[in-house]
Amino acid sequence: MPYTNQNYTAGVYEDIIYIELKANETMAIMDVVTLSSTAGEVEKCLATERPFGFSAQTVTTDGIDQIALNGLITRTAKVDDVIGVYLNGGILKASGNAGESISIGDLLYASGGKLITTATANGTAVAETITTPDATTGLITIKALI
Numbered sequence: 001m002p003y004t005n006q007n008y009t010a011g012v013y014e015d016i017i018y019i020e021l022k023a024n025e026t027m028a029i030m031d032v033v034t035l036s037s038t039a040g041e042v043e044k045c046l047a048t049e050r051p052f053g054f055s056a057q058t059v060t061t062d063g064i065d066q067i068a069l070n071g072l073i074t075r076t077a078k079v080d081d082v083i084g085v086y087l088n089g090g091i092l093k094a095s096g097n098a099g100e101s102i103s104i105g106d107l108l109y110a111s112g113g114k115l116i117t118t119a120t121a122n123g124t125a126v127a128e129t130i131t132t133p134d135a136t137t138g139l140i141t142i143k144a145l146i
Contacts, residue, residue, distance in 0.1 A: 017088040023059040023077060030094040031055045031113035032126050032146075033085060042085060044113030047120035051110045051146045054092060056084030089144050096133040096140045104129055108142065115142075 022041045027033065034045040034052050045051045063078035077083045086092065096102045097114050107125040108115040115127060127142035134140070 017090075018056060018084050018086055019053075020082045021085055023055070023079060023081060023083045025059070025079060026061060027055050027059045027113055028095070029055055029058045030092065032110035032115065033113065042083075045110040045126075047109070047111040048122055049110075050122060051124055051126045053085040053087030053146060054094070054144065055113075056086055059083060086144065087146060089146075091130065092127075092142050092144055093139045094127070094142055096138055102129055102133055102140060104132060107145075 021035075023043075024036050024038065024041045025043050027044050031054070032045040032051050033042040033055050034049040035041070036043045042052065042055070058076040059079060059081070060076050061079055063081065064076045094115055097116050100117050102108075102117060106117050106129045107119075108117060108127040108129065109120040109124070110116070110126050111118075111120055119125075124146070126146045127144050130141040130143055132140065
């Protein structure tokens with residue numbers, strides 16, 4: 001069921017739509033995803049595919065229980081689990097692609113689920129940068145365009 005998130009949660013800063021779909025492969029949190037040819041599933045977006053949204057959690061082959069700093073147990077999803085997908089804009093935090101020079105105002109595209117500065121074959125920009133990468137974490141703040 002779709003819902004909107006109006007508070008800061010996991011890198012989300014602005015009202016954004018969140019839906020749940022099945023992940024059919026491994027992916028990192030905030031990877032760009034596309035709709036799979038199988039109804040109700042998403043996969044990492046390749047440069048030639050139409051981007052759909054951003055993965056709201058990490059997906060592994062086995063799922064991993066982790067104890068968070070607050071003592072709560074969290075879990076990465078595993079392949080074939082239903083995961084959240086952020087879509088329809090919003091202000092998000094994401095990882096920059098290592099080795100790429102990212103400036104404020106750059107348009108970002110998806111290739112293999114990752115954000116890159118070079119326009120891809122599909123030509124669809126998925127985000128615009130609001131900040132440069134943080135020197136410690138490498139995270140950037142983006143305005144999602146999908």
